[in-house]
Amino acid sequence: SYDLTQPLSVSVALGQTARITCERSNIGSKNVHWYQQKPGQAPVLVIYRDTNRPSGIPERFSGSHSGTTATLTISRAQVGDEANYYCQVWDSSTDWVFGGGTKLTVL
């Protein structure tokens, strides 16, 4: 199976920078997408193809990846950013694969 490893939780102080990682041995060769899911709501795309931000997503959200790790960075974190975040890649043998999700808490 193709597993993507995310930390269960990340905490960040209000106004500081949060970094959420997604690890897999060859993730650098994959297109990585990130979704935000708030309680009781459907997932929302926040980053596609590693570094691209859909219209309507604040510039505070950015993505990067290399080697074994993809990273979602949220600058100047706000209380409204509290959510679960999921990374996703497409694998030829297992189709869409999601990471286990990371709960972001803004303190």
Next chain:
Amino acid sequence: EVQLVESGGGLVQPGGSLRLSCAASGFTFSSYAMSWVRQPPGKGLEWVSAISGGGGATYYADSVKGRFTISRDNSKNTLYLQLTSLRAEDTAVYYCAKEIEAARSEYNWLDPWGQGTLVTVSS
């Protein structure tokens, strides 16, 4: 505005069947592949199935292969998921989501997603 609205969820006994629907609007439905993704209560996301824009190619996760059938009616702008031989572990919110091309590839992503419909498998 692109909109996806799922329906058809509910309570069903183990071994039972259910058909989920996803009504699409705001885009040329036949030009895009579509996926179903589920989320068990309190857990993460799991891709379930997908279908190409024309409906000629279908894809399934191993966990549902042989039990679920995906289809689409492009004349009605509607996506379906037929669930059979249901098990307790199929209990989840089922989301439909739009891919960015008619054909599926590693260059696609899912956007947007519907609000989901809850399937509960229990006796």
